[in-house]
Amino acid sequence: MRVFRESYMAISKFIINALDRISPEEVGSLVDFLIKTYNEGKKVLIIGAGRSGLVGRAFAMRLMHLGFSVYVLGETIVPALNPEDVVVAISGSGRTKLVVTAAEVAKSVGARVISLTTFPDSPLGKISDLVVRIPGRTKVSAEDDYNVRQLVGIYEPLAPLGTLFELTAMVVLDSVIAELMQRLGKTEEDLKRMHANIEI
Amino acid sequence: MRVFRESYMAISKFIINALDRISPEEVGSLVDFLIKTYNEGKKVLIIGAGRSGLVGRAFAMRLMHLGFSVYVLGETIVPALNPEDVVVAISGSGRTKLVVTAAEVAKSVGARVISLTTFPDSPLGKISDLVVRIPGRTKVSAEDDYNVRQLVGIYEPLAPLGTLFELTAMVVLDSVIAELMQRLGKTEEDLKRMHANIEI
Amino acid sequence: MRVFRESYMAISKFIINALDRISPEEVGSLVDFLIKTYNEGKKVLIIGAGRSGLVGRAFAMRLMHLGFSVYVLGETIVPALNPEDVVVAISGSGRTKLVVTAAEVAKSVGARVISLTTFPDSPLGKISDLVVRIPGRTKVSAEDDYNVRQLVGIYEPLAPLGTLFELTAMVVLDSVIAELMQRLGKTEEDLKRMHANIEI
Amino acid sequence: MRVFRESYMAISKFIINALDRISPEEVGSLVDFLIKTYNEGKKVLIIGAGRSGLVGRAFAMRLMHLGFSVYVLGETIVPALNPEDVVVAISGSGRTKLVVTAAEVAKSVGARVISLTTFPDSPLGKISDLVVRIPGRTKVSAEDDYNVRQLVGIYEPLAPLGTLFELTAMVVLDSVIAELMQRLGKTEEDLKRMHANIEI
Numbered sequence: 001m002r003v004f005r006e007s008y009m010a011i012s013k014f015i016i017n018a019l020d021r022i023s024p025e026e027v028g029s030l031v032d033f034l035i036k037t038y039n040e041g042k043k044v045l046i047i048g049a050g051r052s053g054l055v056g057r058a059f060a061m062r063l064m065h066l067g068f069s070v071y072v073l074g075e076t077i078v079p080a081l082n083p084e085d086v087v088v089a090i091s092g093s094g095r096t097k098l099v100v101t102a103a104e105v106a107k108s109v110g111a112r113v114i115s116l117t118t119f120p121d122s123p124l125g126k127i128s129d130l131v132v133r134i135p136g137r138t139k140v141s142a143e144d145d146y147n148v149r150q151l152v153g154i155y156e157p158l159a160p161l162g163t164l165f166e167l168t169a170m171v172v173l174d175s176v177i178a179e180l181m182q183r184l185g186k187t188e189e190d191l192k193r194m195h196a197n198i199e200i
Numbered sequence: 201m202r203v204f205r206e207s208y209m210a211i212s213k214f215i216i217n218a219l220d221r222i223s224p225e226e227v228g229s230l231v232d233f234l235i236k237t238y239n240e241g242k243k244v245l246i247i248g249a250g251r252s253g254l255v256g257r258a259f260a261m262r263l264m265h266l267g268f269s270v271y272v273l274g275e276t277i278v279p280a281l282n283p284e285d286v287v288v289a290i291s292g293s294g295r296t297k298l299v300v301t302a303a304e305v306a307k308s309v310g311a312r313v314i315s316l317t318t319f320p321d322s323p324l325g326k327i328s329d330l331v332v333r334i335p336g337r338t339k340v341s342a343e344d345d346y347n348v349r350q351l352v353g354i355y356e357p358l359a360p361l362g363t364l365f366e367l368t369a370m371v372v373l374d375s376v377i378a379e380l381m382q383r384l385g386k387t388e389e390d391l392k393r394m395h396a397n398i399e400i
Numbered sequence: 401m402r403v404f405r406e407s408y409m410a411i412s413k414f415i416i417n418a419l420d421r422i423s424p425e426e427v428g429s430l431v432d433f434l435i436k437t438y439n440e441g442k443k444v445l446i447i448g449a450g451r452s453g454l455v456g457r458a459f460a461m462r463l464m465h466l467g468f469s470v471y472v473l474g475e476t477i478v479p480a481l482n483p484e485d486v487v488v489a490i491s492g493s494g495r496t497k498l499v500v501t502a503a504e505v506a507k508s509v510g511a512r513v514i515s516l517t518t519f520p521d522s523p524l525g526k527i528s529d530l531v532v533r534i535p536g537r538t539k540v541s542a543e544d545d546y547n548v549r550q551l552v553g554i555y556e557p558l559a560p561l562g563t564l565f566e567l568t569a570m571v572v573l574d575s576v577i578a579e580l581m582q583r584l585g586k587t588e589e590d591l592k593r594m595h596a597n598i599e600i
Numbered sequence: 601m602r603v604f605r606e607s608y609m610a611i612s613k614f615i616i617n618a619l620d621r622i623s624p625e626e627v628g629s630l631v632d633f634l635i636k637t638y639n640e641g642k643k644v645l646i647i648g649a650g651r652s653g654l655v656g657r658a659f660a661m662r663l664m665h666l667g668f669s670v671y672v673l674g675e676t677i678v679p680a681l682n683p684e685d686v687v688v689a690i691s692g693s694g695r696t697k698l699v700v701t702a703a704e705v706a707k708s709v710g711a712r713v714i715s716l717t718t719f720p721d722s723p724l725g726k727i728s729d730l731v732v733r734i735p736g737r738t739k740v741s742a743e744d745d746y747n748v749r750q751l752v753g754i755y756e757p758l759a760p761l762g763t764l765f766e767l768t769a770m771v772v773l774d775s776v777i778a779e780l781m782q783r784l785g786k787t788e789e790d791l792k793r794m795h796a797n798i799e800i
Contacts (some may be wrong), residue, residue, distance in 0.1 A: 001224045004231070007378035007381055012216040024201045031204070045598070048627075051261055052674075054254045055477040058366070061251055064477050065361075074674045075475045076457040077464050078596040096399060101701045105598050114294050118444070125351050142249045161265075161395065166258070167374065170367060171211050177228040178207035178358050188360045195361065196478040198505050199249040199296060245798070257676040264677050274474045275662050275675045276454075276657040277797035282461075301501045305798050396644070396678040398705050401624045404631070408619050411771050416612040424601045431604070449799040451661055454654045458766070461651055465761075482728070494800060537608035558778050560788045561665075561795070566658070567774065571768060574685055578607035578758050588760045598698060599649040 094122025123146030136165025296324025336365025494522025536565025604696025694722025
């Protein structure tokens, strides 16, 4: 279990160190966007492919617990987007075709696009109204990959493909939930009351 | 963004400290189970509700990248289970009714059940062939909750409901993937080749 | 393509003949239930496993187009059920364990359960507030199976397992949508406006 | 319940009459493609958005029962496509952006694309290796819409948006399953053995 242990340590250190490389301004803008969306009764739509899509769903579930009107692209219940609705797109590389296509369509109907990505200059980053940069090795660029490895000393078998991006994004988004709870004056009891009682 | 920052630090410290409270023997048995399943060409079925179910899906995706025959309960393609197939069930409380029901049905057709839960004495834990204990506050027990809080000093608004369990389980399972890569002699290139190229 | 042709004819004749075996009173009660739910701003939750679950999702999508607050068990966004919320459960046999378990939990929190099933005396039928009987061969009972075959003259290879139930249920539910459109004064344009414009 | 009854009759007559407007050659080519895929151990990937995607999933479930290696885009377990793998894309209009984008990516990695659509000259139809035309009103074209209405005499409130396409496609695909059963020598018992016993 040596590799398990090394991987666990490498991943959790990566997450803890990532905080210094995350912009409080960008996260603050995300929080402000979401609170405005909540107050104005607008919708939030989460988009993402693969494991990034799963991280997005975990975030969506908590937003629902907080009382947001929130939806996930690809699920059954996806309403029409209107201007001022917000799309949160998650893609480490910022190049996932289906995500970029969906974000473009969202822009074309007047929705705002917020993206979580490692690459602000990616196709997704470029069309976004707000980019929240999340550190991570990503599956596209060998060179960036090398730089990240230098920084954090994680060799690939310990955290393959988008693992570091996905886990860091999930911790960021769960911390955004804590901030939203405080700003919206919600307690854990409030969240529990919104949780699917059929799944308990 | 004070709460965001405190939450991020609390969560990532919880994860890093959790390693000491995870049994290498239990994780080792999980890895052995999975390698046996792989070598014998048996199936793995992942079950879980809510955010635990999403953590299970993220694990399933990586098992697929490693070449496992893996499925997720609730998705379209779920085959019949045969004896010696393995079910991995994820539930912090170990009491989620739909998960316990599914695990019971799995047992009745001869499959092995491995569970990741905070409570080995829960209904899910009791019917499992192997329990991998994952620390976490959980949404059921105020008392246990209190104990965990004492241990790790996280107050609820910083990580509501099952957040700590879910994130810790995800890091554990991603570290299991690293161990499996090494044991099965797989490189990141191998994983990349298995990844859905239609989602790139 | 002889079997294709025979199967197509057998299935479509089964559907057309099924109308005489569907109770207008039962369907009428379903419509009344749904309109009451709509008017009172209560939620509808759809539950079903396998292909019956997919039929339920197709119905859910149209209810959303009509302006209902509707959710699907197993998807990311599933809210807590309150008394007077309505669960629509779909199961040909009425014995699918995960569906029966979910319906029982729904009852225990005060929700009403409406079921679409071939067997009103099944475990699901017995706990339902309303049963809408849908004809169909089902995968459980050889005897009923025989009776249905006599009635409609379809031999199994032409429509295996739950096929006839699932297709008939889908046509019933799409006709319920037409009735709801008329009663709620909705036009096709109204539905189109609600449709996910990101999927167009 | 007048509208319910009229809608049920209109829909089921549409389905029964549609058989004359479906090309046995096109369906035969689809069957041949699938049998070749089965015999060569290649994969089938189903893609579709909205209710067309649900019809695709219902087909995928039966292909799995027949022993195919079949996957659904958007679900957790989606493998890399290789040359000679087959994509079945379902879109009434043939213009759904996310479906067209996915089909293009599939082509670019060498997979074959078979589409079920009402419009062979649509973007989806044009890039397909095989088009199976399915009659139906569709949500895009007022003119074609008018023509279909003349043919089948269904006014919109009785079957809004893609309803007729979706239901007809589902009956076509279930009849394809019957043909495949006979050609592959599979009995209903064989299918039942493959069905998810955890969902029974």
